[in-house]
Amino acid sequence: MPTRGALPLLLSTALLSASVASTGTLHAAPTPSTKDACIDGADEGQSLRDEGKLRDARARFLSCANSSCPGAIAKDCGTWLADVESRMPTVVVTAINAAGNDLVDVRVSVDGQPFLERLSGTEVTIDPGPHRLRYEYTGVPSMPPVEDNIVIYERQKGRALVAKFQSATTEPPLAPASDASPVSSPKRSAPIAAYVVGGVGLVALGSAAFFGLRGRSDYSDLDSTCGRTHSCAQSDIDAVKTKFTISDISLGLGVAAIGVAAVLYFTHPKEPAGPRSGGAPLLNHAVIAPTRGGGWLAGYETAF
Template sequence: MSSPSTALRFVPAALFAMTSLGGTQAEAAPPDQARKAACAAAFEEGQELEKAGRLVEARGKFVACSAADCPAVVRDECTTMLPRVESSLPTIVPGLRDATGNDVVDAEVTLDGKVLTKTLDGQPIAVNPGPHTLRFAAPGAPPVERQVVVRVGEKNRVITVDLEASVKDAPRDQDKPTEAGQGTSGRRVASYVLGGLGVVSLGAFAYLGATGKGELDTLKETCGRTQSCASADVDAVKTKLLLADVSLGVGLASLGVATALFFTSGSEKKAATSAVVRPLVAPLPGGGAAMLFGTF
């Protein structure tokens, strides 16, 4: 059997010979000139498409030039090459599932932007080998894309994707049930935060109180004896002592609330709410006061 390239070189000559020869044998069922040219062109194009990896299109050309009304020399070559292309031609079986896991039948599937099918009936579909973008679209749900690489000779490859739930059907945050233990977890976290705040505040009280008391004693031993202390120095000492008192109040209140939250976090679970703590600091004559208001 001749190779495709050799056969291609002899097709024009064979066609010419069939057209030119006279006699009853040539006149028995002679294809017209246009049909001869179409068959020869389909044969040539089929070979080029096969080389380019466009096997779907190549199969169509070889089917066309295998028709009974094509010249015998062309028809014989095409019928020989057609099975080879069909053997290499891959097929896929696209599938689609909805949010409940049921198969979807009425859906449009496109391959690289071109409609492949509008009915998912489980039948294989021939596609060219290589990388492709499959897009599945069904009513009531956003489309889903899948990147695939189809291999030469791969048959009946099942490609099933799951539809995402429609945005309008997705549960809203306020409709979601409260997870068990959410309120308890929030209280426990709040107790840790307030405990840390209390420790830091008490540390600030110790530092400000010690340094402020030391500076006050220094003023008393120096300019205080003659009542000649500068106002700026006196105000600085007062501010430091006031901040020390405020830090003490915040520290004690934070530790108190933190302790209460920690020991009540294991009690009966209630609807989860956000813990909000607001400090209130107020200066008073000779010192200050600090309080914490909170909702849990």
């Protein structure tokens, strides 16, 4: 049995132990600032989740699902965290060059915000919804970047995103200037006489057709009128004969002229083609045009 002097000592020891235990309990409980941070993380995480910003929501739920937060808040944040992780899509980003080889030094941005500094071949999380992707190959700064529009869906896992880079375009080198005239194959330069004679032949053929048709028409008229009674005037008969004669002569002249023009054209020697000077003709050809009186006019036209 303790003595009367030891009793106060035992009471003091008991009170000190209770005080230490009480102090330990107070340190284990969350402080007001920590509790507020947990509540804010839970509230912000739910708002971000509802907006489809699952990556940011996941970070907020991680901050409030740990043991430093009150038990009820940590439990709710843990449930929300599991839901967000199951809904969050993932992608695997790859890039190839024009030859089909894999590229690694590719910087990727999503909607203008940094996403990847370098490709690793592993799955990365991304928010669902429409996105504008930009790929930049840092290994060759002159290579044009690749941009793409995509739509990512919730719970879509491991979607492959492939950026196909094309080789940097380069302009072909300019050919060195040279005073020498370019070498070209010789070409046939028809003489002017061939065009003139050919034009005359065409006019003659036109005359043959004209007088032939007129002669046939006059002959038909005479045959249907005075020809039935053999009472046609001799002058009318001679006029018809004259038209047929002119038609025959024109036909022969036209055929002969066309033949001569062909001979002049094909027997003319070829000349080497060279740069055209300022005074050289650009166009030489015969011109045949009808006249108001029913005849034909032949000429030769040269354009510079």
